[in-house]
Amino acid sequence: xxxxxxxxxxxxxxxxxxxxxxxxxxxxxxxxxxxxxxxxxxxxxxxxxxxxxxxxxxxxxxxxxxxxxxxxxxxxxx
Numbered sequence: 001x002x003x004x005x006x007x008x009x010x011x012x013x014x015x016x017x018x019x020x021x022x023x024x025x026x027x028x029x030x031x032x033x034x035x036x037x038x039x040x041x042x043x044x045x046x047x048x049x050x051x052x053x054x055x056x057x058x059x060x061x062x063x064x065x066x067x068x069x070x071x072x073x074x075x076x077x078x
Contacts, residue, residue, distance in 0.1 A: 018068035
């Protein structure tokens, strides 16, 4: 792979009204919105089963979101 062909990301991540369920019925995440800008430190904190791992899995496209959008540097990840 030619290094010049790989996109370089600044690292600005936005979740905009994201909802997600594993079974198509019971939302694990419901209408979640946040922005993490380049250089910021972000901590995902919550009880077991609150959706922390789901947020990361959605960011890396292991699953598709049901509603909303996830963008990296303004580019939709879907």
